[in-house]
Amino acid sequence: MSDISKNGPKIVVVGAGAFGTALAAVAASTEGSDVTLLARRPEIAESCRDTGRNEDALPGIDLPPALKHTADVSVLADAEVVLFVMPSQAHRDAARQYGPHINAAATIVTCAKGMEQATGRLLTDVLAEELPGHAVGVLSGPGFAADIAKGLPTAMVVAAADGQTATMLAEVLSGPTFRLYPSQDRIGVQLGGALKNVLAIACGIVEGAGLGDSARAALISRGLAEMSRFIAAEGGEADTVRGLSGLGDLVLTATSHQSRNLRFGIALGKDGRASGRKGELVEGAFAASVAARVAHDLGVEMPITEAVAAIIDGKLDVRTALEQLMTRPITQE
Template structure:
């Protein structure tokens, strides 16, 4: 991309705002945060903050705010920063305004619940002809927006495209590593949310740190098997989008998935409602279903899905996991 690229971040939630902030902080790109509502854009322009989602954080002076989809017509790079289950609808809504040669990057962590498809596959279908990438890894929105050191991954089918995106979007405190494994990077981001819920259940039920460590290690093995079965690289789980993101979300109470799991652990079971509030609740049921179709053994994921759906209580799930046949690690 010649000159200063034009970047539009679609979705003015916490993560979208944070990504727009670090991209604009470099002062080498023309960055616009696109909101669905003009009142949100107007308030950001007036105050220099997006107080509703990132309270107290000043945004770069060079960051533009808009609710007009016309800004997409000049964009070289478009970041889709809405939740995973909204990505298809967003592509359908904004697609006609996006330049045919623009690169699209999905920044959500999940799989489409209705189809079990990866988000890059969804966007490939809805936005044919575009280069589709994915941004994932360990990074809380508030930390990114505050300029705290953060490292994540950007993946594209073409490694050269991933490297170019990493160079454009990285900044002094925000480092992106390029990858050509779109499948592994996406599934790492989706499945770590499931495992974060599992670790929250362990904490909420008072099962101890040893149990958490066992879940993290055995959960990584599940992730690796699933990624390989889906055509990705199993070793990707050892990087930022797998182990790195899992350590963050399985140990920090900033994680919505961990907090949701803690509530489940304290209650001992789910009422079958409320899971829509966290990405991991979607991913658990989707991954369990797809894994069964692929013949991939994922006992932790299956247990989390069953607990969230109210089909299994925490004590019974633990008994089932601990009574599984002993096999080679």
């Protein structure tokens, strides 16, 4: 763990989208904080500085005056904590782009919920490979960007291999209305975040197809069982699914229409098939095929994940996929 003072460690959030802006805002709301939001484009940073808002990402929400804005990568040179807040499939390229500018002692935190599609690897592994020598953690759990930025009560999880690092991150990134709980189960926390997006798509399909709340409840409960099996097979702690980064995140994403993954699933359920939606940018669409492939290689049964992947890939229509799920052999719960 890097030697970081509790009073105002320098934090840089890479990625000025909705979630990155929200995390930067909540971290900057703590007295004595030193937080910079690093945007990819100078005009975004300039607009945030001039207006005190990021209207493209979080319209109508005022940002803390203490939050700094820049597009200059030199800000990374003395950063003590660096948050990577961009889509999961962009992590490797981002690490290569920003890595040469990052302070060698900085702790890196991925804030995306997914797996690398090309390799099936966890994002902490991707960052550790591209940024050797850095401690790498993950932030995940039930929290919508707008709720966090508005100061609505939110609790999430931050995990690192070292318990002291996880605790440090929880302390410096939490705010008055934003509580982070430390964990050492990076595998479970990451897979919970990735797989709940897949299950949210499945719940959306159920809603879009008009199959009722009982079917949604069945998907959530059986989906948690899938998640637990997969996490254990990957070397994580199965009980992690019962916490914020598993059950908590799944309930939020599978029931709120703020969720892009749920809305994507609803559209699939209404259409009955993918119908050209495969390319839409939702993390669950990437995670479904990756998780199904890795689960097959590990010998882990994940029928819901496999069905979602097959629907998105255009291999099955919704009705056929649901029939296959309902006609699986009956086994003990």
